[in-house]
Structure formats: structure tokens, C-alpha cells
Amino acid sequence: MDLGVGSTPRGRHKIFLGFAAGVGKTCEMLSEANRRRERGQEVVIGYLETHGRAGTEALIGELPCVPRRQQAYKGSTFEEMDTEAILARPPQCVLVDELAHTNVPGSPRAKRWQDVEVLLAAGINVLSTLNVQHLESLNDTVLEITGVRVRETVPDHVLRDADEVQMIDITPRALVNRLERGDIYKPEKVAQARQNWFREGNLNALREIALREIAQEVDDELETYRRERRIAQPWATHDRIMVCLSPTQSSLRILRRGWRIARRLKGELVAVYVEARPPRPQEQAILKADFAVADQLQIPVVTLQGSDVAAELVRYAREKSVTQVVLGHSDRSHWQELLRGSIVNRLTRELRSIDLLIMANSTQATQEAL
Incomplete structure (x- = not known):
């Protein structure tokens, strides 16, 4: 939507939502990015984490990548997304993996989702990934289910304000099979993952939470549509x-x-x-x-x-x-x-x-x- 004379229309934000590592969020994001590129859009990678997965790396194809910014902290050098370089370019669309990431101290912004807000405000479309356990309001619920306190969180309004949210779904059993094949973590980490986060009970509960979040998003979109068009009669999508x-x-x-x-x-x-x-x-x-x-x-x-x-x-x-x-x-x-x-x-x-x-x-x- 144009904000007025001389203003820049806000970019559109699409989030690929999952309930655990390995469900396929990044792969689906890359697939859409390649489809957009084939249609003539200028699409670049702002930040991508492949975790060494061959299938993910193969999907990068010819997508250009904006070099990461080097950030020194306590005698070490870390790599972060170079938001300012993306703004200087600027592309039509940028890929930003792991939305809940905390930037290294000394970065222009504390959180990656804040970098995304800057890109959107500049009129750049963003494709990003997020797991449902990183939503701030679910922090205590996730702790009760998994016994793990998730330290990196995203305010719920980031998901609510997104223009599009796509759930990347897979059954917990299929996800465990991916884990045991070594498609998610290196073989030496599989046993530990099975004993902790990747217990099927955990995965079933997290999957249900993610599905409920998506259902709420759809419900909100329907209510907005009815309100904008002044439709008073209820639509019985569910009772x-x-x-x-x-x-x-x-x-x-x-x-x-x-x-x-x-x-x-x-x-x-x-x-x-x-x-x-x-x-x-x-x-x-x-x-x-x-x-x-x-x-x-x-x-x-x-x-x-x-x-x-x-x-x-x-x-x-x-x-x-x-x-x-x-x-x-x-x-x-x-x-x-x-x-x-x-x-x-x-x-x-x-x-x-x-x-x-x-x-x-x-x-x-x-x-x-x-």
C-alpha cells in the first residue's frame, strides 16, 4: 500500500513456518526464490544457513548472495547479515533465514527480525523462516512440553503482521526418519537429538501448536476480509x-x-x-x-x-x-x-x-x- 506522495510502499513479508529443524522451511524458501527469479524478479540471499545439508545447498542454484558483514566481538570475528549492503543494492526480494537469530553485540540491531523490519520499511520484499517455538508468547508452553527454555524469541506481532505465512508440515515420524538418515544433523549428533528435542511426543505437541497458529492466521485473515467488505452474515468455516x-x-x-x-x-x-x-x-x-x-x-x-x-x-x-x-x-x-x-x-x-x-x-x- 502506498503511504503517500514521496513515500516508499512497504515490502511484503512471507514467513515459512515450521515446528522443528529439518521440516523443510529453508528448502521451500529457496524453491520459491528460484521460481521468482525465473519470472524475472531480482532475488538475492541476505542470509542463508544450510547446516551443510547437500539438498539445501543444491537449491541455491544461481541465486546471488550479498556478502556477510564481519563483526568483531571479544577477540573473535563473527558473520552477520549485512542489512546496509542490501539496502544499498536494493533487490526486489531478499531471503533471510532463521528470523529469531540474535545478532552479535555491537551490530546495528539486536535481532534479525529487526533487520527484516528495516528491509520491509525500505520497500524490499522478504522471504524468511521461523520455527513456532520461537514465538514469545509460547515460551513457557514450549518449556513445559520439551523441558528446554528457548532463548531466542520473536514478538508475536512479527508473525501477525506478515503478509503471508506458509506452514511447512511433515509428520513427526517422517521427521525422525530424516534425522536418523543423517539429513538434519551429523551422525554423531543424532542420538542426542532423539533423546531431547526430537522425541515424538515433543514433535507432535509442537506440530499441533504450529497448526493452531496457522489456523488462527487464516481465521484473522477471513475476519479482516469480511470486515473490509462489510459482510455481516457469518461464514460457517467452522462452528x-x-x-x-x-x-x-x-x-x-x-x-x-x-x-x-x-x-x-x-x-x-x-x-x-x-x-x-x-x-x-x-x-x-x-x-x-x-x-x-x-x-x-x-x-x-x-x-x-x-x-x-x-x-x-x-x-x-x-x-x-x-x-x-x-x-x-x-x-x-x-x-x-x-x-x-x-x-x-x-x-x-x-x-x-x-x-x-x-x-x-x-x-x-x-x-x-x-
Whole structure:
């Protein structure tokens, strides 16, 4: 997008995301780079780490490489990506491997992802690689799964702000086979890797995390598309079930029914309570019991504030693309509904594109059974 007269359009950033070394991120990045070069784009390698893998090195082909910058530190010399040399060139597209890398002290920027931000701001397109365990928000989760504290992290917004994220997937068993063939590490390191990071339980968990991240990215992109085009009707790409909690009558049956529906449909489930006023002691007891069951069933509870309960429920359902709403019959009398309106009627009228399941309360259900 052009930022105005005299400004430089920001470059596009594509991230190849994986869940472990050896899944094929760098190879896929090189393959795309070669395809772009064949189409006439000027593509250069800013930084590439082949780890001595013959298959990776073979994919470099005729891609030119910007010489690395020499950085002295504590009597030794290290090589880093020369961001300033890339800016001086500048190419249409640059490859930047290992996005989470920490630059040697004394470098212009502390992190490689910060170098990438500079390149993007200069209008250069970037292809980069990243493993999901390097996301800052997942640091504690990865430690719990693997027992390893990942020291190099990338802020989550780097992934969120990317123009395109491609998951490079492989089954954990196939990845272990690559490891044991010596395709990832040298033979003397294979046994240690199998005992640590490359345990199949670790790999399965990390793969699931990566897949969930990609699903969230797709979901965010879909929501942006619908918002930009003012599409109010939800698209049922997957089911989202909303259970409506009431402070005046128990919602335990509704919570359990919603949980069973979500489990059967493999959909997302949320319980929503609208606080129109501070609850009275009896209502507090009802809500406490409802919240306890929601917690036991691992159902997230969202509390909204607003004097118009129906309006808040409608707004939330539309914003979150809810596909099903589960709620109980109104406990208002006929005269109360005439004077103040019925929440059920409002939802039925205003959420015509969403399925509503209106459950009988326990007393009514018992009488009907008799």
C-alpha cells in the first residue's frame, strides 16, 4: 500500500513456518526464490544457513548472495547479515533465514527480525523462516512440553503482521526418519537429538501448536476480509457456539448441552454473561455455580457490560462470527415481556443467519415429561 506522495510502499513479508529443524522451511524458501527469479524478479540471499545439508545447498542454484558483514566481538570475528549492503543494492526480494537469530553485540540491531523490519520499511520484499517455538508468547508452553527454555524469541506481532505465512508440515515420524538418515544433523549428533528435542511426543505437541497458529492466521485473515467488505452474515468455516448465561436462573443444563454440541461438531465454545447491573446475592450464587461448571468443562466465560442485554449478545455474536446460540426460555412474565421486550424474541429477530437453540427450563421440562 502506498503511504503517500514521496513515500516508499512497504515490502511484503512471507514467513515459512515450521515446528522443528529439518521440516523443510529453508528448502521451500529457496524453491520459491528460484521460481521468482525465473519470472524475472531480482532475488538475492541476505542470509542463508544450510547446516551443510547437500539438498539445501543444491537449491541455491544461481541465486546471488550479498556478502556477510564481519563483526568483531571479544577477540573473535563473527558473520552477520549485512542489512546496509542490501539496502544499498536494493533487490526486489531478499531471503533471510532463521528470523529469531540474535545478532552479535555491537551490530546495528539486536535481532534479525529487526533487520527484516528495516528491509520491509525500505520497500524490499522478504522471504524468511521461523520455527513456532520461537514465538514469545509460547515460551513457557514450549518449556513445559520439551523441558528446554528457548532463548531466542520473536514478538508475536512479527508473525501477525506478515503478509503471508506458509506452514511447512511433515509428520513427526517422517521427521525422525530424516534425522536418523543423517539429513538434519551429523551422525554423531543424532542420538542426542532423539533423546531431547526430537522425541515424538515433543514433535507432535509442537506440530499441533504450529497448526493452531496457522489456523488462527487464516481465521484473522477471513475476519479482516469480511470486515473490509462489510459482510455481516457469518461464514460457517467452522462452528462457534455461544451459550448465554442468565443471573436469574441456572444455566447448568445449557452449559452442558452447549459442551456436548461443541464436542460433537468439533467447534469452539464460549459462555457469555451480560452484566446489566450488579447481581443480587441470590443471583451471585447462581452465577457462581454456573461459572464453576464452565470452569470444570473448560468453557471460557466472557463477561460483557451493558444495560441492553439483547443488544450486547447480538453484537458479540456478530463480531465473533458465532454460528449457534444456546439459551434458555425467558423467565419474564408475559406482562414483563410486553413492557420490556423479550431477549429471545430480539435474538430470533436480529440473528436470522445464526441457529438458535432455546432450551426449556428444568421445571418446564419435568412437567412436559409427566
